[in-house]
Amino acid sequence: MIDFTYCAPTRYRFGHGAENHAGDELSALGCKKVLLVYGHSSAERSGLIDRVEASLKAASIQWHILKGIDPNPTDGPVREGIEICRREGIDGLLAVGGGSVIDTAKAIAAGVPYQGDFWDFWAGKAVINAALPVGVVLTIPAAGSEGSGNSVITNTATNAKISLRTDFWLRPKFALLDPELTFSLPPFQTACGIADMMAHIYERYFSPTTQVEVTDRVAEGVLRAIVEEGPKVMADPTDYQARANIMWAGTLAHNGVCGCGRAEDWTSHAMEHEVSALYGVAHGAGLAVVMPAWMTFMAHHAPAKGAQMARRVFGVDIAGDDTAVALEGIARLRAFLKSLGLPLTFAELGIANPDIPAMVEALHRNKGEEIGGYYRLRAPQTEEIYRLCL
């Protein structure tokens, strides 16, 4: 284990009707007037927005609305939100949605009290030291933003998609997690969410730091639970218990507990970002392709952790060296992802002729000549990994 600081103060209210506590929770934070941020009309049609507004009203909280947040959220709505908050004297944010909505709300929250342009934080030109409180009603278990201090925003002017990580300021004050809100998620989106949360664990699990037994075992435990519960939510989208387990797994996957005491990797996310940037694929589906490809490269160059994962998560018990064991684990991971209906290759992802040189070039331009926490990679290696996606 290496030295670490860990603080995950988000207050989770989990279970039936959790969204009806939005008003109480904001009120307990001293909020009087909030910005309600959400995506498109599905949350209105389902009646969720009505219920959330009723809860605000019951707590005598006023609100303004910023809606229409798209996947891969951009700086435009962030600036619009900051302007509304300043103009209306807003003192808190309520994000109702998944990662894109939450990340947008977080960026607005940090931008409001800052004199300069909010992008300064994402560009590394300034450090957040104040933010409005953010609350969350989660509708998509995937990004883990409801419990993380991260926010991923794309700057449309430069096309830079940057993930900002903070220890404290971007963590939601509360997250309301009602598994029933996820019953209506389409199967593909459910599956993408599962791939995303698994990736959040793997990015922390594949670490150069050894002797992190407690954190390893916690990470493996959450992965095993996902492997157990994932097929159940695909088979019956209204299986409350399975939905509940997947929802909680998505939060633990990214609130930091699976990373305590070790360096992390994050190469698969970086490589997938370039696939998404060029071809606009769903993040989770892209990860289902890139992550096992990255692991396959590792099985040949640094197989120890993959072999441990294979043995402990997928119960691989075959003869052979760590490479063979790791490859068998990856085969089982791929079979699991495929069983959820996810693609395993660029072709299955709908990319007929992937421009691998362009992805490699953009990857290293954005992230540096050498990348990777678990194993250092340069262009020839990342190209090899992209080719393993074919």
Add this chain to the structure above:
Amino acid sequence: MIDFTYCAPTRYRFGHGAENHAGDELSALGCKKVLLVYGHSSAERSGLIDRVEASLKAASIQWHILKGIDPNPTDGPVREGIEICRREGIDGLLAVGGGSVIDTAKAIAAGVPYQGDFWDFWAGKAVINAALPVGVVLTIPAAGSEGSGNSVITNTATNAKISLRTDFWLRPKFALLDPELTFSLPPFQTACGIADMMAHIYERYFSPTTQVEVTDRVAEGVLRAIVEEGPKVMADPTDYQARANIMWAGTLAHNGVCGCGRAEDWTSHAMEHEVSALYGVAHGAGLAVVMPAWMTFMAHHAPAKGAQMARRVFGVDIAGDDTAVALEGIARLRAFLKSLGLPLTFAELGIANPDIPAMVEALHRNKGEEIGGYYRLRAPQTEEIYRLCL
């Protein structure tokens, strides 16, 4: 899973020299003058108190001292601490020690802003709604109080030992966890700490709530890590990595993450309390005797969870029904505890003629006619469990 609220906002600084951040952390909380609470001279002799005081001085924080806190802390020092805090205008507490010291500091923190007597909270006559901030420098990984909202205090007038559990107010604001501070713990105290943290997990794990796969897997993961790392700290008390894993396991065992989404049990703790009350044994050693005895009773009456534990934590893979599997798991747990040098029977605990009727009587007088979350027990059953300790 059942509905739950979970908020564990303690800020953990973990690693080499963590104690030297006491001043910064208190300063960040706005503290100017604190009460430094600790036990006996070992923390002075080791130089720890000097280092902590140097850190306070560097942060321009003044302090008063309350020392001499004993195991099984009582109301006397709590009242003394409250008086010092009020008299001196103290605005925060720093506990340097294990569970007894931390629990005392928490009780003082809650008592200072309260008009009545602090015991009202422990007696269930009042609810805490304010407290001074508490910081911790942990020296004994065992009680888990550094990350919990609990505090166990004994009232000397009535001899009532009461564990108060709060969601928020009794949680430390920060905990500084330096594994090196645990190098000097005697083997028996190290082993008792391991039994205590395992019990904190088991008390949550043995639950009437089913379909809590994520929380089960996390709990099993921490248990497996303890089983892996425990023997290493016994073999080499200065093995930093093993000490670090045990320290972090002790925190996760009791900060609530192993309990999310389910009802809990806590019978073994209640039954051990009566053994300690009558015979003054170390809490962890008492648990090493009582907890497997309780599990043995369960193997015959409600074997499912014990069998799951046996398979997943101890890798039991024998033919037979759940009872047989659970019993084999208990045998392995006992072998593990024995390997740490812990007692497994009342006799090994040094109790030659245990007064079981007195323990049963006190248990049900304090806790009610019927007790237990996983399985309901009345006097005939708890007597049977105490007899399994012989």
